[in-house]
Amino acid sequence: MAPTPAKATATVSSSEPPKIHASHIGSIKAFAEANGVGPIPSSYHSITEPRDDVAHDLAASIPVIDFSLLTSHHDPRRRAFAVRQLGKACADWGFFMITNHGISETLMEQVINKSHEFHNLPIEEKKEFADNKGPFTPIRHGTSFHPQSEKVHYWRDYLKVLTHPQFNFPHKPYGFKEVAYEYCEKIREIARNLIEAISESLGLEAKSLVEYTGFDRGLTLMAVNLYPACPEPELALGMPPHSDHGLLTVLIQNGIGGLQVMQGGRWVNVDPLPNCLVVNTGDQLEAVSNGRYRSVVHRAVLNNRDTRISVAVANGPELEKEIGPAPELVEKEEEALFKCTTYSHYFQIQQQSRLSHKSALDQIRINPQN
Numbered sequence: 214m215a216p217t218p219a220k221a222t223a224t225v226s227s228s229e230p231p232k233i234h235a236s237h238i239g240s241i242k243a244f245a246e247a248n249g250v251g252p253i254p255s256s257y258h259s260i261t262e263p264r265d266d267v268a269h270d271l272a273a274s275i276p277v278i279d280f281s282l283l284t285s286h287h288d289p290r291r292r293a294f295a296v297r298q299l300g301k302a303c304a305d306w307g308f309f310m311i312t313n314h315g316i317s318e319t320l321m322e323q324v325i326n327k328s329h330e331f332h333n334l335p336i337e338e339k340k341e342f343a344d345n346k347g348p349f350t351p352i353r354h355g356t357s358f359h360p361q362s363e364k365v366h367y368w369r370d371y372l373k374v375l376t377h378p379q380f381n382f383p384h385k386p387y388g389f390k391e392v393a394y395e396y397c398e399k400i401r402e403i404a405r406n407l408i409e410a411i412s413e414s415l416g417l418e419a420k421s422l423v424e425y426t427g428f429d430r431g432l433t434l435m436a437v438n439l440y441p442a443c444p445e446p447e448l449a450l451g452m453p454p455h456s457d458h459g460l461l462t463v464l465i466q467n468g469i470g471g472l473q474v475m476q477g478g479r480w481v482n483v484d485p486l487p488n489c490l491v492v493n494t495g496d497q498l499e500a501v502s503n504g505r506y507r508s509v510v511h512r513a514v515l516n517n518r519d520t521r522i523s524v525a526v527a528n529g530p531e532l533e534k535e536i537g538p539a540p541e542l543v544e545k546e547e548e549a550l551f552k553c554t555t556y557s558h559y560f561q562i563q564q565q566s567r568l569s570h571k572s573a574l575d576q577i578r579i580n581p582q583n
């Protein structure tokens with residue numbers, strides 16, 4: 214939808230800032246540039262309680278996995294150690310950083326720089342990608358999360374691209390497509406190795422989860438997020454607390470913090486190690502592991518100085534496959550905690566609902582009390 218000037222649609226009351234629907238704003242980047250340090254619209258007030266519950270003491274305990282150990286098949290003892298460490302990270306946090314992953318610093322920088330260039334294109338040039346035809350549209354540009362179903366909006370613009378099993382990508386800015394292709398291929402390979410190791414950590418064959426989820430034909434969604442500096446960061450969020458839909462999401466950012474993960478009911482700031490990849494477990498991993506590896510709830514907070522960019526590559530199962538808890542895990546006496554559903558169905562639910570904690574996963578729980 215073409216953005217209309219914000220002023221024309223604002224409802225102004227004397228006591229509170231205007232309430233403006235995100236679909237009228239069209240791009241929060243453009244809005245923030247025009248709005249300057251003025252109060253933000255009340256429709257972006259998503260924080261209702263003071264932001265005082267950050268567990269600073271836990272930040273240094275975020276697990277770090279040396280990826281080179283996971284691929285050191287010539288040294289089974291060291292690899293087995295890394296597999297156990299990875300299983301523990303999935304069980305205790307659902308979140309970890311990986312070092313020695315083999316992706317060059319240059320490629321990571323190019324991805325971030327081109328992402329910034331994309332968002333810096335004039336609004337007119339991004340119109341062709343406007344997100345108004347549903348979640349299976351290969352290339353979507355929009356703002357907030359899903360303005361049509363939200364009560365409050367989020368201070369974020371996004372580009373979402375389906376990069377696997379078919380590779381799609383915008384043809385601009387120049388060179389972005391090539392960089393994104395190389396990056397997404399490498400991320401898929403890393404995610405595949407992680408899923409093999411995760412499979413082993415659950416006591417299954419290495420190939421078991423890759424085969425069961427049809428990972429080699431799986432869906433990959435690259436989300437290129439831009440969070441402009443926000444004059445009232447204590448009132449708004451870039452993304453609400455949520456879990457991701459796929460198996461594993463791999464994230465990089467432009468050196469500006471903002472990601473928080475939930476651990477033991479408290480928020481933990483993520484301050485990634487230099488050049489590492491940040492990984493979080495998604496809902497499909499919770500379902501296939503029958504609840505052993507829970508998807509992690511996370512959110513993006515804002516600041517009033519810098520534009521933040523993050524690139525999250527979500528790696529999921531094959532779209533048309535019926536998936537639920539892995540059969541080897543539930544064939545003994547263990548009770549299945551999740552219904553089987555196609556990932557296609559699940560992805561649709563998650564992308565079109567109001568994003569909130571684990572609301573999509575809750576829809577496929579067999580016993581919602583769990």
Ligand SMILES: O=C(O)CCC(=O)C(=O)O
Nearest residue numbers: 436438452472513523525
């Ligand atoms: O920007 C971030 O750090 C979080 C992004 C995110 O959660 C997502 O794209 O699903």
Ligand SMILES: [Fe+2]
Nearest residue numbers: 455456457511
């Ligand atoms: Fe996320």
